[in-house]
Amino acid sequence: MPLIEVKNLSKTFKKPIRGNGLGSMIKTLFSRKYQDIEAVKGISFNIEQGEIVGYIGANGAGKSTTIKMMCGILFPSEGEVLINQKSVLKHRKEINQEIGVVFGQKTQLWWDIPLIETFKILKSVYRVSDEDFEERFNYLCDLLDLKSFMNQNVRSLSLGQRMRADFAASLIHNPKILYLDEPTIGLDVLVKDKIRKAIKELNRHYNTTVILTTHDMKDIEELCSRIIIIDKGKILYDGNLESIKYQFGNIKNIVFPFFEGFKEERIKLFCEKITIEKLENNIKLSFSLNDVDLDALLLILIGEYKINDFKIFDIGIEEITKELYAQNEETK
């Protein structure tokens, strides 16, 4: 039996439409018109115990909304989420005992008091026994290096420290499931690395199931065996990372500053299938290695155009999403 079952889940927000000006403001007082925002549109998937799943998509795709429904903050408009075959709707408090949540954008620590107090209160909130607490607390402190600021006020912590603390706080009750909504946003490389290692280690040590949203391709590559891609509230892809990388991984981007004398025709002549984009002062070439010999292209750029400050990128998650979306539209 899957640990998490998401069944035909939808969420529609109603936003009042407000006009400008006094007249229409008074009008909205009496008759409110609403605009429906369908943030999530009938998605379904199952997740097994011990999986690490990357849940990805562009901004506004509906990732956070899904996560919020999966942990009991939001009530679905339609469909349901079952955890251990229990509806999150009907058994919120019971299920909260089994899950830990970190939102990169919002802290759940008690703000004006020393960090250690947050852990103490969570111990009583989740009814963690003394021995379990001791074991967990020391484990997390070592894993995330929290000792040095444990007695500091939370409001005085740096973003990196705060995130690590938030992460530890969400795990103190040994949850079966950990939801991470952009846990590495705004962090420097070192902290990102630490958090990734901690996620891996936790999954190995406690077999914790992790669902993670992120914009950082490296997070996904290092952690996730499976990814679910969502766009405009619908699932575009659900499967392992390997096959999607196989499908799109051969796509490269080259970016270099625009200069006088650059001719699109020259590139097109070399290979029709290179797409050329102008981004502010830069030129971006995208192509698949299946169609283009990278060395030959570089020879043109370096040899003929004498470009020496260019960058080569792998395709990012935004582009994969875009591609998938385009493909989806075509097949319709």
Place this chain on the structure above:
Amino acid sequence: MRYLKLYFTYAKLSLMSKLSYKSNTIIGIIAFLFTEITSILTLFLIVSQVPSLDGWNMYEIGLLYGITNLAIGLDHLFTDKLWSVAYFEVRNGTMDSFFLRPLPVLFQTIACEIQLEAFGEILTAIFMIIFCSMNLNLVISFGNVLLLVVGIIGASLLITSFKIIIAGLAFVFKRTGAYLQIVYNFAMYSKYPLNIFPRIIRFIFSFIIPLGLCIYYPVSNILNPSLNPYLLSILIIAITAIMLCLSIFIWTKCAKRYESTGS
């Protein structure tokens, strides 16, 4: 029992964070003390010009005022967070973490803040009660004192119930602070003897917002016994319990509409 213990844990943290802004808290208490003292002085000034307000003398009015303020202060001390729920917590989506803990949302909302400013009200209220009692011939009996205590707690819980209902409606309407303000201000009139008001207001205070029932009648009774204190106590307990259950029910229903915020 578990909830009581948890309540104290939450309260301790709230006090700790209040104390990390010591000067703010002290200024808050002093500000409330000042407001209270000025309004009491105004009251005495007015009452001393009019020798008798519908049969109530200055000290009797002072006693009623003090007792009402004690009830108001108690509610203020324990449930101040409901104001910010009504005004902005729901609208700004800052209640997410309450929905993540294995505890009732309402419990966490109330437990997470102790409002020390309320001591401004509570202290002046106690002072008024003692001062006025010393100048009055109170009919102190077990029944009358019990009725008074039940009345104060009942009135306090009634105010809380109304706050819970209106703050709960914020889950549906996003922002209900202004409505809460209206009802709250109206409730403040129960500081004055009921029978100086027109009949309609008397009716509201006896039956719709039954604060009058909780305070006016018990105070009248200790001044001039005419009612059975035990029966009245039972009535107050019953009404308060019903209102409290109703408010929790409405809150719980509305909380399902919580929408958080988009990023």
